[in-house]
Amino acid sequence: MSFAAKSPWLIHYDGSSCNGCDIEVLACLTPVYDIERFGIINTGNPKHADIFLITGGINKQNESIVQQIYKQMPSPKVVVAVGACAFNGGIFKDCYNILGGVDKVLPVDIYVSGCAARPEAIIDGVVKAIALLDEKSKSAS
């Protein structure tokens, strides 16, 4: 097992979401779920992050920003799209500003469904992302 799996740092970004999924992501850090026991840290700095947790359907304004954050992350990296909006735009699919999901702008590795996604589901998604990170880092080295 590579060390990327033992210490996965994540960056969370709100890509035009209603904040429901964001609150659930932050709930994962609270004592009830406590993802720090897996060594996961929510860093605000893409240069320090391995996993990119995005919520929301992405709009024209933050399209370039989301891509910039992704580029700033050093490899190996994994993208996790959290929530129905991140999957295909969700309830906001027909809005004029929503591009319709994270995979319109970035290569997504894991999708976590839900509206809002439950912390248990988010943790499940992050655990799958860690396994993928492990594979990527093994194939990279």
Next chain:
Amino acid sequence: MMLQIISLIAYIIFAPIFGGLLAGVDRKITARMQGRTGPPIIQPFYDVLKLFSKEALVVNYVQNLFVFGYFVFTIFAGCLFFYGGDLLLVFFAITLAEIFLIMCASSANSAYSSMGAQRELLQMMAYEPMILIVAIGFYISSGSFAIKDIITSKISAITFTPGIFLGFLFILTIKLRKSPFDLSTSHHAHQEMVKGLTVELSGRILALTEIAHWYENAFLIGVLAIFIINSTWWSWIVALVVCAIAYFIEILIDNTYARVKWKVLLNSSWIVAFVFGILNLLALSYIK
């Protein structure tokens, strides 16, 4: 002489292990205070090993040079300290290491990085008076700047410098980067300006700053210890206990106080340096 060399080599080999475990214990105790389980104690080692396997995105190459400078001079300061050398020179060396870190952060053309550098400079301005008073206090109480003389004196330095000890504990909060004084960069969830000083560092360069921080912590605990250590063998045990209690208090303060503004940091540090430090020195100069 032989003992000094053994101590130096032991520092070079064991200080990162000690520093890493200290960081791990810190996170575990912090987590327990917050009602969480917390990561395993060896988590910092996992973090650093992971960072070594990541791509290093270099903003500009002079940053790498400055991080090496910070790393080398931190170890140099610690080595000199554990060899039993001149305390004043040790403090100047650690200040130089910090300057390298500040220059590293300034050299990246980044807003958060520059702000982190400015705040770090401010923090240095806040704790430097107390650090110098610590050195002077040791000189007056044991007659020498050399650490090997301080730890072999008949009476513990703290009996002459209790105020200076308390003052040093106060600024230790700044040096250990703990709330309320973690203005320039802080651990993880406490961030204010993204990561401040280390925002533009990644991969193995970030890992080096982390390891240098461990070496620095080992050295700082050492400075705490020499307040207590004297020529008796049991003073070493007392010093260990005092250091453990002091570090626990630092973790407690970290968890109970929110970050302050820079003016509060500067004013409170200087007031503490004046009240605890200079008054202690004045009292000492009457006694000695």
